[in-house]
Amino acid sequence: MKTMRFFIWMFGFVSLSLSAFSQTSRAYLLQEADEYFKAGRYWDAFFRYRECAKLPEFESESKISEQVTNSSHAMYLTQKFKDYNAMRKYEPAKTNLIELISMNPNDPNRGELPKITLAQGAELQRLAWRQNTPQATADMLKRAIMFYHQAIREGLMDESIAVTIKQCEASIKDTGVPDNAPIMASDPAQNSKTTVTSAQSLAPVASPRKASATPPTVIILPSEQGSSTTKEN
Structure with missing residues (x-):
């Protein structure tokens, strides 16, 4: 009897142990x-x-x-x-x-986030000198500087960024545009496209010629040589 109780106790103990181990x-x-x-x-x-x-x-x-x-x-x-x-x-x-x-x-x-921001600034700086006006060039350089500062705030520690910012500031002075001038266009290419579209929409468009409801009058004129010609009104 004692042996049976022992085996039952051992079986219960092993079952609980296996359950706990499984969990x-x-x-x-x-x-x-x-x-x-x-x-x-x-x-x-x-x-x-x-x-x-x-x-x-x-x-x-x-x-x-x-x-x-x-x-x-x-x-x-x-x-x-x-x-x-x-x-x-x-x-x-x-x-x-x-x-x-x-x-x-x-x-x-x-860690790629500030690197992407840095790349955005570099792209704007590269495209700045392709703009048609000094104002557009200065605007794009200012936006590039904003991206460079944002990359620093996002944790990118690179001494070359400060040098690049100074280069952009010097380039803005070369354009002759005042530093305190507001940014006129956030996307010069898009604004250029909008201007073209607006100009096209304002251009006069000739209306198609409508056929007259009244048939033309044909007048037969006598010719000096006896032949006749026709004339339309």
Whole structure:
């Protein structure tokens, strides 16, 4: 009898131990998924969260289903950011990256944000000298300076940025435009296109000629040589 009780006690103890071990192991799966997401390994995080969502002890965890969706969306944002950045479409690249960082502040691509801002400033500085007027050139250089300062605020520590800003300021003086003059055009190319469109819309357009409802009158005039000619009114 004592032997039977001992075996029953041992069986219960082993069952509880296995259950506790199983729960500990499954809790580790969720922790692992969180670490994957934090490290930007969204593919691994997606499948680990989905695996956890199938376990009974996590059925009440709404966070897991949300993280399955977040992991999928983070993969999408990462790919869009990389594609736009490779094509040098900096504005949409930055938009996707900012949304990605808002989901995961530890995303490994977060350091690319000030670099994109720096590239935006460099592009404006390069295009400034292609403008048709000194005002447009100065405006674009001022916008480039704004991007350079923003890159510094975003955490980019590079001594060459200060040198570049001074070069832009010197170039603005060369244009002869006062430093305190307001920026007239945020996008000279777009404004130029708008001006052309407006001019075209204001240009007079000839209306199509309408056919007369009254038929023309034909007059037969006598000719000196006996022949006749016709004349239309």
